[in-house]
Amino acid sequence: MEATLQSFLDSTERRFIAVEKLLAGTSIKLDGLDREVTQRDAVEKLDNYLHKRMDPLEVLERRLLSRIFAAADRAGAITEEERDQLGYADALAVGEDKETGEPACAVAELSATEDVHDVKRADVRSKLFLKALRAAVESMPKQWEKLLPRLPAKSYPLVIGRRITEEARREAERLSVLFANYRNGYDRQGP
Numbered sequence: 395m396e397a398t399l400q401s402f403l404d405s406t407e408r409r410f411i412a413v414e415k416l417l418a419g420t421s422i423k424l425d426g427l428d429r430e431v432t433q434r435d436a437v438e439k440l441d442n443y444l445h446k447r448m449d450p451l452e453v454l455e456r457r458l459l460s461r462i463f464a465a466a467d468r469a470g471a472i473t474e475e476e477r478d479q480l481g482y483a484d485a486l487a488v489g490e491d492k493e494t495g496e497p498a499c500a501v502a503e504l505s506a507t508e509d510v511h512d513v514k515r516a517d518v519r520s521k522l523f524l525k526a527l528r529a530a531v532e533s534m535p536k537q538w539e540k541l542l543p544r545l546p547a548k549s550y551p552l553v554i555g556r557r558i559t560e561e562a563r564r565e566a567e568r569l570s571v572l573f574a575n576y577r578n579g580y581d582r583q584g585p
Contacts, residue, residue: 437484447492448498449490458541459480463480465533471526483523485501486499497542499550501516501549505555507559508555508562508573509561509562513562513565513566528546531546551571552574553571554574555576558573
């Protein structure tokens with residue numbers, strides 16, 4: 395009887411372990427889906443996060459970004475590594491600076507919790523994007539005049555997340571990186 399009981403307990407333990415592994419895998423998949431949905435939603439609403447600084451604003455599609463990066467690369471304005479960095483940005487946009495009326499650009503980095511690395515990455519990519527856009531427009535002004543009738547003068551780095559660490563908040567203030575609290579609907583944070 396003791397052997398039967400031990401066999402039953404062992405069998406039950408193996409089932410619990412299998413269920414825990416299944417749940418862990420499901421949780422990882424759900425986290426990945428949540429990141430994808432959050433990113434897509436935040437990018438679609440980018441104008442809502444930046445409308446106090448830039449209006450109107452246009453999030454640029456990858457095909458157009460590729461042309462901008464190629465033009466900047468040909469002009470010698472950005473390196474291959476810098477082009478890769480720009481390609482990793484979550485969202486890149488152009489628009490009109492509300493303060494000056496001049497063309498401007500923006501780079502957004504999205505993360506559930508924004509940390510110092512996200513803030514620094516947004517700052518660096520924002521400067522790179524401004525440099526790349528200016529080089530592209532300077533090298534072929536006619537090609538870009540509908541998108542940017544003049545050289546962009548300013549770039550806004552933005553981090554979007556559900557939270558920001560205190561250290562990241564201080565770094566964002568120091569570097570003038572904007573922080574937007576991700577919202578999924580009217581006065582609702584997160585999913």
